[in-house]
Amino acid sequence: xxxxxxxxxxxxxxxxxxxxxxxxxxxxxxxxxxxxxxxxxxxxxxxxxxxxxxxxxxxxxxxxxxxxxxxxxxxxxxxxxxxxxxxxxxxxxxxxxxxxxxxxxxxxxxxxxxxxxxxxxxxxxxxxxxxxxxxxxxxxxxxxxxxxxxxxxxxxxxxxxxxxxxxxxxxxxxxxxxxxxxx
Amino acid sequence: xxxxxxxxxxxxxxxxxxxxxxxxxxxxxxxxxxxxxxxxxxxxxxxxxxxxxxxxxxxxxxxxxxxxxxxxxxxxxxxxxxxxxxxxxxxxxxxxxxxxxxxxxxxxxxxxxxxxxxxxxxxxxxxxxxxxxxxxxxxxxxxxxxxxxx
Numbered sequence: 001x002x003x004x005x006x007x008x009x010x011x012x013x014x015x016x017x018x019x020x021x022x023x024x025x026x027x028x029x030x031x032x033x034x035x036x037x038x039x040x041x042x043x044x045x046x047x048x049x050x051x052x053x054x055x056x057x058x059x060x061x062x063x064x065x066x067x068x069x070x071x072x073x074x075x076x077x078x079x080x081x082x083x084x085x086x087x088x089x090x091x092x093x094x095x096x097x098x099x100x101x102x103x104x105x106x107x108x109x110x111x112x113x114x115x116x117x118x119x120x121x122x123x124x125x126x127x128x129x130x131x132x133x134x135x136x137x138x139x140x141x142x143x144x145x146x147x148x149x150x151x152x153x154x155x156x157x158x159x160x161x162x163x164x165x166x167x168x169x170x171x172x173x174x175x176x177x178x179x180x181x182x183x
Numbered sequence: 184x185x186x187x188x189x190x191x192x193x194x195x196x197x198x199x200x201x202x203x204x205x206x207x208x209x210x211x212x213x214x215x216x217x218x219x220x221x222x223x224x225x226x227x228x229x230x231x232x233x234x235x236x237x238x239x240x241x242x243x244x245x246x247x248x249x250x251x252x253x254x255x256x257x258x259x260x261x262x263x264x265x266x267x268x269x270x271x272x273x274x275x276x277x278x279x280x281x282x283x284x285x286x287x288x289x290x291x292x293x294x295x296x297x298x299x300x301x302x303x304x305x306x307x308x309x310x311x312x313x314x315x316x317x318x319x320x321x322x323x324x325x326x327x328x329x330x331x332x333x
Binding site: 017021024025028029031032033036037042045046049050053054057110113114117118121132135136137139141142157158160161164165167168171180 | 190191195198200225226228229230233234235236237238239240242243246249253256
C-alpha cells in the first residue's frame with residue numbers, strides 16, 4: 001500500500017494527472033469527512049475540498065518524503081478549513097444544518113444519538129473540534145496530530161483533555177447521556 | 184498524584200498513549216476511586232460512540248471539479264512544470280557563460296597600450312583587443328573609413 005502511494009506521488013511529481021486522480025480518489029472521503037465535521041455545513045464541503053486538492057496539486061512537487069503523506073494532506077486540510085472559517089468570520093461555531101433539537105422517543109435511535117453528538121461537537125470551539133476530529137474520528141496518534149497542527153505533543157494532550165472534558169460536561173446535561181456513552 | 188492528574192492519564196489510556204509504568208499506577212487508582220472509574224467509563228464510551236458516527240463520504244464527482252479547475256486556472260500549475268522552463272533558462276545561461284568566458288579568454292592581459300592600427304584591424308576583422316576601448320575604436324573606424332573615401 002505504501003509502495004503504491006509512493007509510486008502515485010512520484011507520478012504526480014512527474015506531471016501525471018492520472019496519478020493525481022487516483023490520489024484524489026484515495027483521500028477524498030477522509031478530506032471531505034474532516035471538513036464536514038469541523039465546518040458542519042455540507043454545502044461548503046465541496047468548495048473547501050476542491051481548494052485542498054488544488055493546493056496539494058500545486059505543492060506536491062515540494063513534498064519531502066520525510067513525513068507521512070497523509071499527515072501532510074491532513075495539515076493542508078486543517079489549515080484550509082481554518083482559513084475558510086476565518087474568512088467566514090464564524091470561528092466559534094457553525095450549527096449543523098437542519099439541526100433540529102433531539103426529542104426523546106420511547107427508544108433512542110442510534111441516529112438521534114449521533115445527531116446529538118454531532119451537534120455538540122459542532123458547538124465546541126474550533127480548536128477543540130479539530131482535535132476531537134483528528135483523534136477520535138480519524139484516529140491519528142498524538143505525534144501525528146502534533147505534526148498536523150505544528151505544535152508539541154504536550155499541547156495535543158492538554159488540548160484533547162480539555163476538549164473531551166468540555167464535550168462531556170455539555171453532554172451530561174442531556175437526558176441521552178447514559179445512552180451515549182454506553183452505545 | 185491527585186484525581187485531576189489521573190484524569191489526564193485516563194485520556195492517554197483510552198488513546199493507547201500511556202506508558203506501562205503510568206498504566207499500572209492508574210489501574211491501581213481506578214480500583215479504589217469511583218469518580219475516576221466513572222470518568223474512565225464515560226470518556227472511553229464517548230470515544231467509542233464518536234468513532235461509530237457514520238462517515239461523511241463527500242461528493243463522488245469531486246474529481247471532475249478539480250480537473251476543470253486545474254485546466255482552467257494558470258495559477259493552479261503544479262511546481263513540477265518548472266523543469267521545462269528551467270531547462271530553457273539553464274541552456275541560455277550556459278550559452279551566455281560560454282560566450283562571456285570566450286570573450287574574457289580572448290582578451291590579452293596587457294591590453295592597456297596597443298597599436299591603434301592593430302586595434303583598428305581588430306575592430307574591422309575580429310573581436311576588439313580591448314573591449315573597453317570599443318567606443319574609441321568605433322569612432323576611429325568611422326574616421327578611418329571616411330578618410331578612405333575622401
